[in-house]
Amino acid sequence: MKIAVPIKFVPDLVEELTIDPSGTALDTTWLRLIINELDDHAVEQAILLKERSGGEVTVLSAEADGVDDFLFTAAAKGADRLIKLTGDFSAADNHALGRAFADVIKELQPDLILTGVQAHNDLDGSVGPLLAEYLGLPYVGYVAGIALDGNKVVARKEYAGGLVAEVEVKLPAVLGIQAAEQPPRYVAYSKIRQVMGTAKIEERPVSNLESSGGVVVGRLFQPEVAERATMLEGSPEDVADKLVGLFKELGTL
Amino acid sequence: MPIRETFWNIPHWAEIAQYIAALVTAIIFIAGITRRVLRWRKGRPEKRSGHFWKRIGALITQVFGQQRTLDEKFPGIMHFSIFWGMLVLAAGTALATIDWDVTHLFFGFQILKGGVYIAFELMLDVLGLLVVLGLGMAIYRRYIARPARLQNFPVKKLAGDDTYVLVMLAFITLSGYLTEGLRLAVTQPDWAPWSPVGNAIAALFLSLGDPTNQTLHLIIWGMHIATAFGVLISLPFTKLFHIFSVPLNIYFRSLEPAGALRAANMDGGMGVKEWTQFTWKQLLDFESCTRCGRCQDVCPAYASAQVLSPRNMMVKLDDHLWEKKPRALHGEVVSVDELWACTTCRACVQVCPAFIDHVTTFVDLRRHLVDQGKMDQMLQDALSNLGRYGNSFGQSDRMRAKWTMGLQPPVKDARREQVEYLWFVGDYASYNATLTDVTRKTAEVFHKLGLNFGILYESERNSGNDVRRVGEEGLFEMLVDKNSQVLSKCKFQAIVTTDPHSYNTLKNEYPANGNGRYPVLHYSELLDQLIAAGKLKFSKKLGYKVTYHDPCYLGRYNGVYDAPRRVIEATGCELVEMPRHRERGFCCGAGGGRIWMEEKEVKERPSESRIREAVALEGVQTFIVACPKDLTMFRDAVKTTGNEQRLEVKDLIDLVAEAL
Numbered sequence: 001m002k003i004a005v006p007i008k009f010v011p012d013l014v015e016e017l018t019i020d021p022s023g024t025a026l027d028t029t030w031l032r033l034i035i036n037e038l039d040d041h042a043v044e045q046a047i048l049l050k051e052r053s054g055g056e057v058t059v060l061s062a063e064a065d066g067v068d069d070f071l072f073t074a075a076a077k078g079a080d081r082l083i084k085l086t087g088d089f090s091a092a093d094n095h096a097l098g099r100a101f102a103d104v105i106k107e108l109q110p111d112l113i114l115t116g117v118q119a120h121n122d123l124d125g126s127v128g129p130l131l132a133e134y135l136g137l138p139y140v141g142y143v144a145g146i147a148l149d150g151n152k153v154v155a156r157k158e159y160a161g162g163l164v165a166e167v168e169v170k171l172p173a174v175l176g177i178q179a180a181e182q183p184p185r186y187v188a189y190s191k192i193r194q195v196m197g198t199a200k201i202e203e204r205p206v207s208n209l210e211s212s213g214g215v216v217v218g219r220l221f222q223p224e225v226a227e228r229a230t231m232l233e234g235s236p237e238d239v240a241d242k243l244v245g246l247f248k249e250l251g252t253l
Numbered sequence: 254m255p256i257r258e259t260f261w262n263i264p265h266w267a268e269i270a271q272y273i274a275a276l277v278t279a280i281i282f283i284a285g286i287t288r289r290v291l292r293w294r295k296g297r298p299e300k301r302s303g304h305f306w307k308r309i310g311a312l313i314t315q316v317f318g319q320q321r322t323l324d325e326k327f328p329g330i331m332h333f334s335i336f337w338g339m340l341v342l343a344a345g346t347a348l349a350t351i352d353w354d355v356t357h358l359f360f361g362f363q364i365l366k367g368g369v370y371i372a373f374e375l376m377l378d379v380l381g382l383l384v385v386l387g388l389g390m391a392i393y394r395r396y397i398a399r400p401a402r403l404q405n406f407p408v409k410k411l412a413g414d415d416t417y418v419l420v421m422l423a424f425i426t427l428s429g430y431l432t433e434g435l436r437l438a439v440t441q442p443d444w445a446p447w448s449p450v451g452n453a454i455a456a457l458f459l460s461l462g463d464p465t466n467q468t469l470h471l472i473i474w475g476m477h478i479a480t481a482f483g484v485l486i487s488l489p490f491t492k493l494f495h496i497f498s499v500p501l502n503i504y505f506r507s508l509e510p511a512g513a514l515r516a517a518n519m520d521g522g523m524g525v526k527e528w529t530q531f532t533w534k535q536l537l538d539f540e541s542c543t544r545c546g547r548c549q550d551v552c553p554a555y556a557s558a559q560v561l562s563p564r565n566m567m568v569k570l571d572d573h574l575w576e577k578k579p580r581a582l583h584g585e586v587v588s589v590d591e592l593w594a595c596t597t598c599r600a601c602v603q604v605c606p607a608f609i610d611h612v613t614t615f616v617d618l619r620r621h622l623v624d625q626g627k628m629d630q631m632l633q634d635a636l637s638n639l640g641r642y643g644n645s646f647g648q649s650d651r652m653r654a655k656w657t658m659g660l661q662p663p664v665k666d667a668r669r670e671q672v673e674y675l676w677f678v679g680d681y682a683s684y685n686a687t688l689t690d691v692t693r694k695t696a697e698v699f700h701k702l703g704l705n706f707g708i709l710y711e712s713e714r715n716s717g718n719d720v721r722r723v724g725e726e727g728l729f730e731m732l733v734d735k736n737s738q739v740l741s742k743c744k745f746q747a748i749v750t751t752d753p754h755s756y757n758t759l760k761n762e763y764p765a766n767g768n769g770r771y772p773v774l775h776y777s778e779l780l781d782q783l784i785a786a787g788k789l790k791f792s793k794k795l796g797y798k799v800t801y802h803d804p805c806y807l808g809r810y811n812g813v814y815d816a817p818r819r820v821i822e823a824t825g826c827e828l829v830e831m832p833r834h835r836e837r838g839f840c841c842g843a844g845g846g847r848i849w850m851e852e853k854e855v856k857e858r859p860s861e862s863r864i865r866e867a868v869a870l871e872g873v874q875t876f877i878v879a880c881p882k883d884l885t886m887f888r889d890a891v892k893t894t895g896n897e898q899r900l901e902v903k904d905l906i907d908l909v910a911e912a913l
């Protein structure tokens with residue numbers, strides 16, 4: 001069983017986000033990047049599958065600040081291959097990223113591809129479904145729990161409202177991970193340091209990034225204070241009366 | 254003339270039989286000791302030589318003087334009596350043997366004759382009573398008073414071992430006295446009154462007359478000798494072994510500063526996974542525990558939830574060394590919960606009469622858990638944050654000095670200009686929203702005192718003290734590297750910190766501070782120095798009645814007890830001590846990384862127990878702390894115990910600022 005896990009880095013929200021002068025992107029001077037949390041879950045899920053049924057886990061990422069450390073951490077957890085796509089990804093959206101990953105993954109020929117189901121930076125469609133489309137593979141998202149069964153998997157897919165479905169998918173397939181079966185494990189620093197001496201990060205230069213199909217940001221802005229809210233003052237009875245009055249005024253009652 | 258006739262009434266065959274028995278005893282004894290020593294040698298090496306005279310000195314005060322044992326009155330006197338009584342009886346027996354079988358046999362003279370002999374008889378007779386007294390106290394304590402700390406051993410058979418020792422010692426002593434009494438009853442020498450106990454016993458038997466008494470004497474002598482050999486044979490196999498292991502353990506105790514933990518074993522994974530990865534000294538520790546339970550009595554983890562008992566840990570680890578089918582050290586021998594419960598407060602180490610270092614062992618065992626990533630989610634998050642942002646709060650390192658905003662004059666940047674005091678602020682004082690007021694107040698006091706001080710701003714990282722004690726050695730090293738790098742570029746004369754945890758590791762564990770390159774001061778020490786030098790003068794006498802809580806990492810770890818007390822007194826406050834103070838100070842429960850872990854169900858939090866202790870002091874309305882974590886811990890505890898009206902928790906700096 002070969003498992004590929006493409007991951008990406010997103011802005012770390014402990015830092016205040018500022019918008020750059022163009023007004024369509026984040027200012028990168030103060031930006032600090034961190035692994036997308038659900039991608040971290042995807043890595044954990046891959047390692048769990050490997051521990052359970054054997055196999056080879058490859059973690060792939062586009063170049064970014066801190067990616068090397070993350071890849072080594074993944075290796076310390078049990079990932080076998082580390083691949084870093086190099087090039088200028090500053091303007092790459094998920095479509096571009098999906099295509100770039102697809103090219104490398106085609107060559108890896110994995111049985112299973114796990115991604116985090118979504119990331120909080122660009123909500124222009126997740127990498128997972130895009131990748132599935134470019135590779136011509138089936139996709140199931142919002143997965144929390146995977147059972148391997150020969151050349152198929154049964155994925156526990158979460159629906160809104162607490163519903164869960166078990167979805168059977170033929171391999172190879174792409175799964176978007178909502179949560180790994182256990183929270184991503186902690187790796188001791190000494191282990192990471194050890195791995196740094198032995199593990200190798202394979203670099204794959206990516207020259208043309210094709211982002212067609214993605215969304216174009218027209219304007220990026222901080223939430224603006226609108227003056228729509230009216231605070232009703234008074235005792236609970238007064239407030240209730242005023243509310244009823246308002247509803248009547250608006251014709252809802 | 255009074256003279257010692259050692260084998261009176263003993264037929265020659267019995268005398269010879271005794272020497273054959275002695276030979277067999279010696280062989281088994283030596284084999285037993287060798288078996289133990291060989292086991293210790295399976296541990297990893299550790300250097301514990303050097304400072305010969307210092308070590309001998311400790312043997313004199315602690316073994317012969319029984320200093321630490323005597324810290325507790327009843328058990329102290331009990332053990333002191335048994336120890337000295339048995340020592341004198343054993344030495345007397347040895348002397349009598351030499352007298353008879355060496356000097357008398359080969360050189361034809363005896364030491365034990367005349368006045369010397371009479372003094373010898375008197376001394377043995379009276380000091381033997383010490384053993385009777387001590388054993389009586391021990392039997393009363395163990396079987397009638399039954400203090401909790403002597404109950405419920407995790408290894409059941411040990412209760413029998415305890416009884417065995419008492420029975421054997423009691424039998425040896427009583428049969429010795431009987432033998433003597435019967436001998437005196439038959440021989441009735443003029444000097445018999447010089448053996449008052451023996452003589453009194455003799456009086457009881459006189460009516461039986463000879464040859465009954467002579468026969469009785471031979472029988473009881475035989476039993477006495479058999480018991481004595483029994484004790485010697487069993488010494489390496491029973492609790493009696495502590496006679497051998499404890500002095501060794503005292504001799505080989507660490508003479509390093511208490512605050513400097515040994516680096517982690519990295520051979521075969523970090524920490525200790527199997528007992529052979531302990532050092533020989535740790536194995537000797539386990540084998541020295543006498544199950545006295547003193548450590549359990551002072552342990553905050555035991556008091557709050559009974560999950561962890563340092564006594565039980567030693568008992569279980571020792572038992573594990575001898576298991577025929579060794580169980581897994583983690584999970585089977587000791588539980589993960591036990592290991593995480595320790596606050597590394599060192600109270601156990603401080604009271605252990607065998608000088609066992611529990612904390613080092615617990616940290617080694619935790620290191621393996623960290624190596625395996627086995628920890629609760631909160632701790633995992635804290636460690637991840639510490640690695641990523643350099644603080645456990647998961648806030649940006651750029652916000653570390655946010656608390657300085659608006660302070661006039663601005664706090665100097667020690668990375669840019671030379672300062673006299675480099676203030677290492679620490680995580681809690683920097684980030685905890687409820688503490689920044691006190692941090693700002695500290696800066697203001699420093700300004701008012703005209704101190705030339707600065708901070709490292711966003712370059713400061715968590716010092717790593719508790720990271721190390723959690724068992725995350727690699728992360729600790731990384732934090733040390735980062736802090737050392739910026740420290741090495743700054744120009745300053747001394748480091749000052751309000752945080753005892755940072756203080757401890759900066760002072761004792763930072764290689765950059767090799768050989769004390771720069772002094773590290775706790776703010777209480779700095780204030781104390783300034784008062785002594787006349788540079789800090791107070792304009793007010795506050796007149797509050799206060800009590801003071803000793804932070805573990807300031808007190809027990811670094812012996813700073815007086816400086817904060819002198820500062821408190823200089824502000825004109827009356828200091829009333831809690832029952833547990835100085836060396837016996839009771840941990841707040843936050844140390845050793847506990848503050849980052851999920852709280853399991855507890856009977857009473859250590860901090861709450863502490864607040865109740867303070868509230869019981871008459872007229873005390875203020876509880877003074879000298880540690881940022883303490884401020885949060887005890888303010889919470891005052892609320893949860895409903896003592897908000899009764900007691901106010903204040904930082905030392907609050908008093909100083911008010912009295913200025």
Ligand SMILES: Cc1cc2nc3c(=O)[nH]c(=O)nc-3n(C[C@H](O)[C@H](O)[C@H](O)COP(=O)(O)OP(=O)(O)OC[C@H]3O[C@@H](n4cnc5c(N)ncnc54)[C@H](O)[C@@H]3O)c2cc1C
Pocket residue numbers: 142158159160178
């Ligand atoms: C467990 C879970 C957690 C999520 N958490 C987040 C989150 O934290 N943040 C976030 O931004 N997003 C989250 N999402 C994703 C978010 O809900 C989806 O992105 C969003 O609902 C997608 O909307 P959609 O219209 O594209 O697709 P869908 O939600 O799939 O909507 C399709 C719509 O078409 C209807 N439909 C389907 N088939 C037919 C049919 N044959 N005939 C008529 N109608 C049909 C459906 O009933 C539905 O109304 C989560 C989703 C799930 C399941």
Ligand code: SF4
Pocket residue numbers: 548551552553554555561562563594595596597598599600601602611612840
């Ligand atoms: S260090 Fe403190 S908490 Fe830990 S076992 Fe000893 S007394 Fe208990």
Ligand code: SF4
Pocket residue numbers: 541542543544545546547548549563564567604605606607608609
């Ligand atoms: S560890 Fe020390 S204090 Fe604790 S029971 Fe053993 S001998 Fe006593």
